[in-house]
Amino acid sequence: MSGKRVSTGIKGLDQVLGGGYPENSMNVIMGSPGAGKSILAEQMAFTNATKERPAMYLTTFSEPLEKFIVNSQSYSFFDAGKVGVEVLYEDLGLPIREKGYAELPALLTEFLTARHPQILVIDSFKALSELAKTPEESRLVLFDVATLLANYDCTAVFVGEYSSDAMTELPIFAIADSILSLRRHGRNGNDQRFLCVEKLRGSFSAPGLHAFSITSEGIEVFPRLLTPLSFTSYSAPSLQKVSTGVRGLDPLVENGFWRGSTTLVAGPTGAGKSMLSLQFLQQGALAGEPGLYVGFQENPVQLGRITTGFGWDMKKLEKKEVFEFMYRSPVEMQLDEVAARIFDRVQEGKVKRIVIDALGDLKRRSLDENRFADYIYSLTQWFALKEVTCLMTYELEELFEFHSITGEEISNMADNVLLLRFTPEASMARTLRVVKTRGAAHDQREHLLELSRKGVSVGKPWKESRQSRM
Numbered sequence: 001m002s003g004k005r006v007s008t009g010i011k012g013l014d015q016v017l018g019g020g021y022p023e024n025s026m027n028v029i030m031g032s033p034g035a036g037k038s039i040l041a042e043q044m045a046f047t048n049a050t051k052e053r054p055a056m057y058l059t060t061f062s063e064p065l066e067k068f069i070v071n072s073q074s075y076s077f078f079d080a081g082k083v084g085v086e087v088l089y090e091d092l093g094l095p096i097r098e099k100g101y102a103e104l105p106a107l108l109t110e111f112l113t114a115r116h117p118q119i120l121v122i123d124s125f126k127a128l129s130e131l132a133k134t135p136e137e138s139r140l141v142l143f144d145v146a147t148l149l150a151n152y153d154c155t156a157v158f159v160g161e162y163s164s165d166a167m168t169e170l171p172i173f174a175i176a177d178s179i180l181s182l183r184r185h186g187r188n189g190n191d192q193r194f195l196c197v198e199k200l201r202g203s204f205s206a207p208g209l210h211a212f213s214i215t216s217e218g219i220e221v222f223p224r225l226l227t228p229l230s231f232t233s234y235s236a237p238s239l240q241k242v243s244t245g246v247r248g249l250d251p252l253v254e255n256g257f258w259r260g261s262t263t264l265v266a267g268p269t270g271a272g273k274s275m276l277s278l279q280f281l282q283q284g285a286l287a288g289e290p291g292l293y294v295g296f297q298e299n300p301v302q303l304g305r306i307t308t309g310f311g312w313d314m315k316k317l318e319k320k321e322v323f324e325f326m327y328r329s330p331v332e333m334q335l336d337e338v339a340a341r342i343f344d345r346v347q348e349g350k351v352k353r354i355v356i357d358a359l360g361d362l363k364r365r366s367l368d369e370n371r372f373a374d375y376i377y378s379l380t381q382w383f384a385l386k387e388v389t390c391l392m393t394y395e396l397e398e399l400f401e402f403h404s405i406t407g408e409e410i411s412n413m414a415d416n417v418l419l420l421r422f423t424p425e426a427s428m429a430r431t432l433r434v435v436k437t438r439g440a441a442h443d444q445r446e447h448l449l450e451l452s453r454k455g456v457s458v459g460k461p462w463k464e465s466r467q468s469r470m
Contacts (some may be wrong), residue, residue, distance in 0.1 A: 006119070006155045008040070009047025009077065012212070012221030012340070014380035016197060021157075022177060025201075026149055028125075028172060030162040031182030036193065036214050037159045038068075039075065040182070041121045043218045044157065046077045053118035056111060058092040061127040062161075067092045077218045088115060092122065101131040105144040112152050119155055125172070126160030139171045146175045167198065175290040177201040183209075185367050192334055192367060195221065211336030223341035225378040228385045242353075242389045245283025246276055248458030252434050252443040257416055260387040261438070262380045264411055266394040267420025272430055272449055273393040274298070275310075276420075276456045277355040280391055282312055284353040285322035292340065292345055293323070296330040296361035303327075324325040324351070330361040338362065339375050341430055346386050354383070358393040359410060373409055380413050395423075416438070420449060423462060431462045 005020035014020045021027055021044075029037045045055035059065045069089060072078050083089065095107055111117070122128065131139035149156050158172065164181070167173045179198040184191060193212050197205040212221040241256035250256045257263055265273045274295075281291035295303065303325060307314045317323035324345075328338055345351045356362070359376070366372035376392075383390045384448065398421075411417050417436040423429045428447040434442040448459035 006363075007044075007047055009043045010040070010219055010221050012210070013040075013195070013219070015223045016195075016206045016210050017200065018206075021155055022201075022203055023065035024150075024153060024155055025177035026146060026156045026175065027158065027178040027180065027442055028162070028176045029157060029159050029180045029182065030166075032163075032184065034162055035151060035182035035184060036212070036219055037161075037182055038062075038072075038123055039214060040180075041123060041157050041159050042072055042075075042208060042220050043077050045087055045119050045121055046079060046082065048116070048119050049082060051086055054086050054088050055121070056088045056090065056115055056117035057121045058090050058111070060093040060096070060122065060124050062124040063440050074216065075218045076216055088117070092128065096131060101128070101133070102137060102141060104128070104141055108145060109146060112148070112154060115255055119157070120149075121157045121159065123159035124161060125158035126162055129172070142171055142175060144165070162342055167280055172279060172443065173293060182212075183276055202249055211277060211334055212338065222334070222336040224336070225339050225382075227378045227381045240284060242289075243283065243287075245280045246456050246458060248447070249432070251448070252458065253416065253437050254440040254442065257389055258439060259389055260384045261415035262383055262390045262392065262413070263418060264392050264394060264414035264418040265420065266396055266411075266424065267417045268396050270399060271420035271422065272432075272456055273395070273420060274357050275306075275451060276305065276418075276449075277357055277391045277393055278312075279455050280306075281323060281353055281355055282314075282317070284389075285317045285320075288322065289352040290322045290350060291324070291355070292326060292342070292351040294326045294328075294354065294356045296328055296358065297334065299327055300325060310453060330364065333361075333365055335362055335366045335375060339379060342379065343382060346382055346388055349386070352388055354388055354390045356390065356392045358395050360395050367421065377413050411436070416442075429462070432458055 002024040006023050007014055007020040008017070029040060031037050042057065045057055049055035059068055069083070073080065090111070092107065096104060111441050129138055129142070132141065160174070162170070167179065171365060173179060176199065178200045181196045181198050183194050183196070193214070194209040195212055196209050208224045208227070210221055210224050212219055240259040242259050243256045243407055244250055265276060267273050279292065281293055284291050298306065304314065314323055326341060342354065363369070363372050380390070392414070414436070415438040416434070419433045419435050421431055423431055430451065431446045432449040433446040434444065445461040446463065448462050450459050
C-alpha cells in the first residue's frame with residue numbers, strides 16, 4: 001500500500017478513516033442486510049470513477065444485477081451517463097456458478113487486465129465464498145485473490161453480510177487491510193445507524209461508534225465528537241466579558257459571562273428559559289456577533305410568532321447573517337447529527353454565540369447516557385477553544401422546589417448555572433438565581449424575573465420584594 005488515500009465520497013467517513021481508504025488496499029464492509037453496505041460501496045465507486053480508470057462493480061448472488069441497478073438510481077450520486085463508461089457493472093455470480101469458485105482468481109485477472117479499474121467492488125463476497133467446496137479451498141482462493149490484487153494498481157472493496165463473530169473465524173478478516181462494520185441499534189422505537197472501524201492496517205482511524213444516516217443523497221456520516229487535542233496556554237486565557245443581553249443580569253455575574261464559557265439555564269416549563277436565551281442571541285446579533293439557535297420544540301413558524309410578539313425582527317437578522325435557526329424535530333433527530341452540525345459551525349467560525357434548547361430533548365434521542373454526557377463535554381471544550389459563548393437550557397419537572405438540577409453531570413461541566421423557578425405564592429412569580437459562576441463572583445440571592453413585551457429582565461431580590469409588600 002502507498003501513503004495516498006482514496007476518498008469514499010463521504011466527507012464524514014473520510015474524516016473517520018484519516019483521509020479515506022489507503023490506496024491499493026483490500027477492504028471489507030460488513031453488516032446485516034439493509035445496513036447500507038452496498039450504498040456505501042456504490043457511492044465510493046461513482047466518486048472515483050473516470051473513463052481512464054473506471055470503477056468495476058461485481059455483483060454475485062445477493063440481488064439480480066438488473067434489479068440492483070434499478071434500485072441504485074434513487075440516489076443522487078448515481079449518474080446513468082457514467083454506467084458502462086466509468087462505472088462498469090458485471091454479474092460475477094453466473095461465471096462462478098458455471099466454472100466453480102476455484103476460478104475466481106482467473107476471472108478477476110481477466111477483469112483487471114482488460115479494464116484496469118481504480119476501484120473494484122465484489123458484492124456480496126460472502127455469498128460468493130460460500131460456494132467453496134471446502135474450508136481449504138476457500139482459504140487458498142482468498143490468498144490467490146489477495147496476491148493478485150497486491151500486484152495491481154487497484155483498491156478493492158469486499159461487501160458481505162458478516163456477523164461480528166465471523167471476524168475471529170474467517171480468513172478474509174486477517175488478510176483485509178481494513179474492516180468497516182455497519183450496525184443498527186434500536187430502543188423504544190429509536191432506530192439509529194452506526195459504523196465502526198474494526199481494523200485499519202498501518203494507519204490512524206477515529207475510535208468508537210460513528211453515527212450515519214441514509215437519505216436520497218446516499219450515506220452521510222457524523223464522526224464521533226472528540227475533545228480538542230490541545231489548548232492555548234492556560235497563562236493567557238481570554239479575559240473578555242460577554243453581555244447577557246438581559247437587563248439586570250450582568251451585574252449579578254460581574255458584568256457578564258466569560259467569552260467562550262458555557263451557561264446552563266435550568267427551570268420548569270414556562271419559567272422563561274427560551275426567552276432569556278433568545279434575548280442573549282438577539283442582543284449579540286445587534287452587536288455584530290453571529291448567533292445560532294438550536295431548537296427542538298418550536299418550529300420556525302412558532303419561533304417567528306414568539307419573537308414577533310416581542311418586537312424582534314429575526315428575519316432581518318437572518319438576512320444580515322448574524323442569526324441562524326437550526327430546527328430539528330425531537331422525534332426524528334439524532335444526537336450525533338445535531339452535534340456534528342453545531343461542531344461544523346464552530347469550526348467554520350460562523351458563530352460566536354450558541355443556544356441549545358433543550359438538553360432534555362437531546363438526551364431522549366441518545367441510546368447511551370454516557371455518550372450524551374461525553375458529547376456535551378466535548379462541545380463545551382470546543383466552545384472554550386474557539387471562544388464561542390453558549391447557553392444550554394434544561395427543563396426541570398418541579399415548579400417550586402428542586403433537590404438537583406441535572407442527573408448527567410451537565411451542571412458540573414457548565415461554567416455558569418442559572419436556576420429559574422416559580423414562587424409558591426398565590427400570586428405566582430418567576431425568579432432567577434445564579435447558582436454557579438466559574439472564575440468570578442456572583443450574587444447569590446434569588447431575584448424576580450420579569451417577562452414583558454420588551455423582553456426578559458431581572459428585578460429586585462425576591463425576598464426583599466416580598467417583605468416590602470407585607
